[in-house]
Amino acid sequence: MEIDYSVYLVTDSTPAILGKSNLEDVVRAAVEGGVTVVQYRDKHSDTGYLIQTAQSLRTICKPHAVPLIINDRVDVALAVDADGVHLGQTDMDATTARQLLGPKMIIGVTVSSLAEAVTAIEAGADYLGIGTVYTTPTKEDTKAILGTAGVREILDGITGVERVVPTVAIGGINAQNVQHVMFKSQARRKRLDGVAVVSAVMAANNPKAAAQELRKLATEPPGFTIESRPHPVTEVNDLLRRVDAVVKDLGDKHPLCHNMTNLVVQNFAANVALSIGSSPIMANNADEAPELAALGGSLVINMGSITPEATNNYVRAAQAYNASGQPVLFDPVGAGATGLRRETVKKLMADCYFEVIKGNESELSVLWGEVNTQQKGVDSGISTSSDLDKAALTMKLAARERNIVVLTGKTDFLSDGIRTYGVKNGSGYLGRITGSGCTLGTTIAACLAAHREDKLLATLSGILMYEIAAEQAAVRDDVKGPGTFVPAFIDELASIASSAQASDGSWLDRAKVERIEVKEPNND
DSSP, rough: OOOSEEEEEEESSSHHHHTSSSHHHHHHHHHHOOEEEEEEOOOOSSSHHHHHHHHHHHHHHHHGGGOOOEEEEHHHHHHOOOOOEOOOOOOOOOOHHHHHHHHSSEEEEESHHHHHHHHHTTTTTTEEEOOOOOTTTTTTTTOOOOHHHHHHHHHHHTTTTOOOEEEEEEESOOTTTHHHHHHTTTOOSSOSSEEEHHHHHHHHHHHHHHHHHHHHHHSSOOGGGTTTTOOSSSSHHHHHHHHHHHHHHHHOOEEEEEEEHEEEEEEEHHHHHHHHEEEEEEOOOOHHHHHHHTTTOOOEOOOOOOOHHHHHHHHHHHHHHHTOOOOOOEEEEETTTHHHHHHHHHHHHHHHHEEEEEEHHHHHHHHHTTTTTTOOSSOOOEEEEOHHHHHHHHHHHHHHTTEEEEESSSEEEEEEOEEEEOOOOOOOOOOOOHHHOOOOOHHHHHHHHHSSSOOHHHHHHHHHHHHHHHHHHTSSSSSSSSHHHHHHHHHHHHHHHHHTTOOOOOGGGOOEEEEEOOOOOOOO
């Protein structure tokens, strides 16, 4: 029998999750809502109660052709003629379970490493539960938090095993992150077959509606992947020939650029957006995001001021743009400065998809997972990395996140995980004014909204427009320092936008772009 693992419900009878609800009622509603597998998990009740409850759940699941899996207890599974058992690493081994259960019963095994996955498959497991993906209150014995990168590593590794088995991810998965888990964990030759959920259904006020939403999200492609496809354009000259057209599209379309940033930068960001041909709005209340996302623009999240309210607004706004298929750019300002910022980054990365992540070397190192990276503030600090090291960091983070990553500095690096480039344009004045990094994000995001076919090309267009405008402003006779640089810089951005409208790409003669050959990461 072919099993649909897309929404795999694991029950939890503890008061903290189930509350005062009746277990059978919740499972019945969840099955009616569309869960495709039910695992009965109860580590505390006696055998008689387990059998009685399992028989009741079997009666609920069978008419809907939903398999009932029993956690750990082979004896209970045999007693109620369940469809199978699920085993943890400290439970009975799969080989022994198979001897007891026979060839037809389903055996699933929880794994948290490639070695455990291979062992389980070789022992005869019919499917794997991979986790823990994110932190969760429902299990206290989690050995490690894998994240989507860890899931992908396991998926990539088991493609070399002779027998391919279905896989589900488990741990902290809910309606807010299910599509990100499915998308970001996908390996080259294998993707997840589903997700396992616990509290997202068991603790829901309306389990049927929660199951329906999860089924829809788990089985439909997310909006943010509509334009996620590789492009053959790799040579620098081929890309540069297309940049002026992207900037012209920006002027023709005047896309909305929604900025969630701090008050200090808002005026500058709005002026930059207007000068390049975008339509800016500064709105930090996520209640507006669904309507703004429907207008077809882009969102910039600048992680400047961190408060619980701000973080909640960031997540909700990004999810609204994700749902509408519109681009979101994330600037993890000062990501390594404090523990609070590190935790905020983890939450945003877990709950949202960012088409572009832009940061300095220290910030991107934190996102990659280098826990010893420490920032004194928003500055990157003194770097001891070579340009090739920085390019490699950019590329491997982009490959892991399946997006575009920009590492800013004296040389800006950008990559989509396959193509990687360095841009040596810019001016020292940008480091002497407030908000230059934030407004580079605004420029890139506006280009992304205008040009959806090749995200890397759109990102490169935004970088070149911004950095070349800075160069042109810096050499003007009327620029005497940072104070006179800012208005000249805005003028030069507007001048480039006008040149593009006239199909005059001579401003690109200043472009200093090189393709960088980095060994392709093997982690996706």
